[in-house]
Amino acid sequence: MKRLNEFVKADDWKNEKHVPAIEAPATAKAGDWVEISVTVGKDIPHPNTTEHHMSWIAIHFVPEGAKLSYELGRFEFSAHGQSAKGANEGPVYTDSRVTVRVRLLTSGTIYATTYCNIHGLWESSQNITLA
Ligand SMILES: [Fe+2]
Numbered sequence: 001m002k003r004l005n006e007f008v009k010a011d012d013w014k015n016e017k018h019v020p021a022i023e024a025p026a027t028a029k030a031g032d033w034v035e036i037s038v039t040v041g042k043d044i045p046h047p048n049t050t051e052h053h054m055s056w057i058a059i060h061f062v063p064e065g066a067k068l069s070y071e072l073g074r075f076e077f078s079a080h081g082q083s084a085k086g087a088n089e090g091p092v093y094t095d096s097r098v099t100v101r102v103r104l105l106t107s108g109t110i111y112a113t114t115y116c117n118i119h120g121l122w123e124s125s126q127n128i129t130l131a
């Protein structure tokens with residue numbers, strides 16, 4: 001039986017609109033607050049309509065040498081232009097961009113995963129080195 005991770009797609013976010021673009025410093029001081037932003041559709045916008053949208057972004061951190069990940073945040077996007085009038089007739093749309101602020105005490109890797117209701121699961125990662 002295949003495992004779910006075999007269906008998680010990855011690419012360069014500059015070429016593929018579904019790949020989460022992680023913006024975080026490459027280096028930081030241990031114990032300082034660090035902002036991590038994740039955007040889906042940073043260079044190539046994702047439609048984000050009632051019919052086709054990003055449903056969520058989750059951010060994890062894996063400390064160097066660790067065997068488990070730590071979930072930093074999970075963000076649901078619930079407004080996609082839907083309304084009683086019909087699809088794309090509503091007054092609000094959520095964008096697939098989030099920021100989380102964390103204090104890290106060790107170097108490691110940030111992982112972002114996201115889900116498009118049409119095109120499935122996507123992921124990206126970025127290392128962060130603490131001094
Ligand atoms: Fe999509």
